[in-house]
Amino acid sequence: MSSLLQQPWTTWLSQIAAILRMDLRKSFFARRGALVYLLALAPALLIVLHAMVDHHSGMDPASHVGEDTQIMAVIVQVYYIRFAVFFGCMGIFTWLLRGEIVEKTLHYYLLTPIRREVLAAGKFFSGAIAASAIFGGGIVLSFALMYGHIGAAGRAYVFDGAGLSQLGAYLLATVMACVGYGSVFFALSLVFKNPIVPAALLMGWETISGILPSLLQKLTITYYLKQLTPLDTPSTGLMALFTVVAQPLPKAVAVLGLLLLSAVVVACAGLGMRRMQISYSVD
Amino acid sequence: MAVYKRSYAAYGGGHTPVARRFLVPARFGWSQVFASRVFTASYLVVGVVPLLVGALLIYITDTPAVQALIQARGLLEINRMWFLNWLQVQGWFSLLLAAWVGPTLVSPDLTNGALPLFLSRPLSRTQYVVGKSLVLAGLISLISWVPALVLFGIQASLGPEGWAAANVSLIPAIVASSLLWMAFLCALSLALSAWVRWRVVATGLTFAVFFLPAGFGTAANLVLRTSWGNLLNLWWMMVVVWHHLFGLADRLRNLPAGRSSEPMPLSAAILTLCTATGFCLLLLNKRLRAKEVVRG
Numbered sequence: 001m002s003s004l005l006q007q008p009w010t011t012w013l014s015q016i017a018a019i020l021r022m023d024l025r026k027s028f029f030a031r032r033g034a035l036v037y038l039l040a041l042a043p044a045l046l047i048v049l050h051a052m053v054d055h056h057s058g059m060d061p062a063s064h065v066g067e068d069t070q071i072m073a074v075i076v077q078v079y080y081i082r083f084a085v086f087f088g089c090m091g092i093f094t095w096l097l098r099g100e101i102v103e104k105t106l107h108y109y110l111l112t113p114i115r116r117e118v119l120a121a122g123k124f125f126s127g128a129i130a131a132s133a134i135f136g137g138g139i140v141l142s143f144a145l146m147y148g149h150i151g152a153a154g155r156a157y158v159f160d161g162a163g164l165s166q167l168g169a170y171l172l173a174t175v176m177a178c179v180g181y182g183s184v185f186f187a188l189s190l191v192f193k194n195p196i197v198p199a200a201l202l203m204g205w206e207t208i209s210g211i212l213p214s215l216l217q218k219l220t221i222t223y224y225l226k227q228l229t230p231l232d233t234p235s236t237g238l239m240a241l242f243t244v245v246a247q248p249l250p251k252a253v254a255v256l257g258l259l260l261l262s263a264v265v266v267a268c269a270g271l272g273m274r275r276m277q278i279s280y281s282v283d
Numbered sequence: 284m285a286v287y288k289r290s291y292a293a294y295g296g297g298h299t300p301v302a303r304r305f306l307v308p309a310r311f312g313w314s315q316v317f318a319s320r321v322f323t324a325s326y327l328v329v330g331v332v333p334l335l336v337g338a339l340l341i342y343i344t345d346t347p348a349v350q351a352l353i354q355a356r357g358l359l360e361i362n363r364m365w366f367l368n369w370l371q372v373q374g375w376f377s378l379l380l381a382a383w384v385g386p387t388l389v390s391p392d393l394t395n396g397a398l399p400l401f402l403s404r405p406l407s408r409t410q411y412v413v414g415k416s417l418v419l420a421g422l423i424s425l426i427s428w429v430p431a432l433v434l435f436g437i438q439a440s441l442g443p444e445g446w447a448a449a450n451v452s453l454i455p456a457i458v459a460s461s462l463l464w465m466a467f468l469c470a471l472s473l474a475l476s477a478w479v480r481w482r483v484v485a486t487g488l489t490f491a492v493f494f495l496p497a498g499f500g501t502a503a504n505l506v507l508r509t510s511w512g513n514l515l516n517l518w519w520m521m522v523v524v525w526h527h528l529f530g531l532a533d534r535l536r537n538l539p540a541g542r543s544s545e546p547m548p549l550s551a552a553i554l555t556l557c558t559a560t561g562f563c564l565l566l567l568n569k570r571l572r573a574k575e576v577v578r579g
Binding site: 194 | 486495498502
């Protein structure tokens with residue numbers, strides 16, 4: 001314990017902060033990041049169209065708070081967590097290392113007097129912050145538009161009803177999805193020259209999460225994320241037939257489990273980075 | 284002999300016949316692809332395992348003694364639906380293959396400035412594209428329609444008398460379905476490979492083209508209370524076409540596909556796929572030029 005305390009934590013933290021400053025700028029303002037923004041903000045466009053359709057249909061807005069709540073749940077759980085965050089994290093986190101390699105800039109980082117594990121941690125945190133901010137922002141915007149167009153009934157649902165707690169749960173699930181998927185993509189980008197193919201296999205694994213035996217379900221990120229979402233979206237079709245209902249977990253345990261899983265994966269990535277050799281010619 | 288006395292002489296070797304020139308880039312492409320042991324092993328797995336599983340299922344279904352032994356009598360039926368499902372599984376593996384191999388086909392030639400060298404030889408742009416497509420098409424064929432026809436043959440020999448005659452229309456359905464999927468994947472992979480310099484990004488985009496619009500389409504179905512969002516789901520469009528080719532269009536009514544109970548019209552599916560393929564070919568045509576622009 002004493003040797004752990006004797007480590008130069010202040011130096012490491014300042015080094016992580018320096019990496020964050022550089023990488024966050026790249027993640028937020030790079031031109032290629034436009035696709036991630038598009039992913040995060042696309043549902044907002046749909047909700048605007050939905051509001052326009054509702055406005056013209058002349059329906060009583062208060063009558064469809066329940067339906068809109070269900071729609072919001074599906075948007076978050078199906079669109080955001082299953083597709084947008086997955087692919088967004090694939091783009092952001094694999095680019096943290098692979099991007100530096102294909103742009104032939106990773107050696108600048110490796111030439112600095114910084115431990116490889118610290119570099120890995122800094123890179124991972126920058127990805128997690130960027131992904132959480134972008135997708136969290138997208139969800140907040142979608143949520144505001146969804147209930148904003150209903151008027152007084154929507155405001156009442158958000159501020160006096162279950163709305164804010166649902167938003168909090170959606171944001172927590174999104175942040176945890178970014179951390180969970182991000183850690184796996186970050187590690188994959190270190191192991192594979194082209195991490196996208198294993199990432200696609202991971203997507204297949206996550207998709208069939210619901211039909212896996214309950215023990216195997218605990219090895220998927222989807223299992224922990226399901227525990228964090230406030231409303232259940234039942235699976236349909238063939239998947240519904242084979243769905244195995246796993247034992248539910250308390251939210252705190254789900255968050256802790258996912259954080260632990262991510263920490264282990266990032267730690268392994270950090271250790272792997274110690275042995276990392278760059279060969280720009282083969283990428 | 285002094286160097287200045289050497290003079291260039293015309294190539295005196297044999298020429299590949301014009302009709303077979305597209306096979307040259309294809310041949311080199313295959314040798315490059317199979318240079319990777321990881322790829323070769325993975326390809327064997329996705330090619331052989333589903334074939335063995337399919338053959339085993341056919342054997343169990345057509346052998347009452349084995350069914351009695353494993354107590355699975357009447358559990359399975361080898362019919363059009365079975366072949367369609369088998370082909371759909373292989374369709375996903377084909378996508379995986381396209382994402383893996385596709386980005387390596389054209390991109391290195393463009394980034395290394397090799398395209399003008401290819402096209403300065405007696406090889407047309409069409410032959411170049413056909414040759415490169417053939418790399419992927421050959422790989423996909425060997426895991427889709429070829430083993431499907433082998434399974435058809437096994438079922439024809441083991442199945443009840445008259446099964447083959449009653450289901451002979453499955454043969455063109457299997458071949459046509461696979462060729463359509465193959466053509467679309469080749470066009471998409473080559474276009475992405477031509478436009479995206481980095482392999483990682485091109486591979487990611489190949490998957491993103493299928494999954495992200497599909498996810499957005501699902502959200503659109505829900506929010507706008509429609510089923511036309513499925514037009515963005517290219518895989519689903521292909522599935523619609525396949526169902527019609529297999530004579531199983533009625534089954535589309537039972538599959539969840541948005542708010543409407545009416546299945547997607549075949550014409551809409553074909554139009555969507557043609558538009559997407561045409562757009563990919565347009566992109567490819569724009570990028571594949573026998574010239575190099577050097578800026579700066």
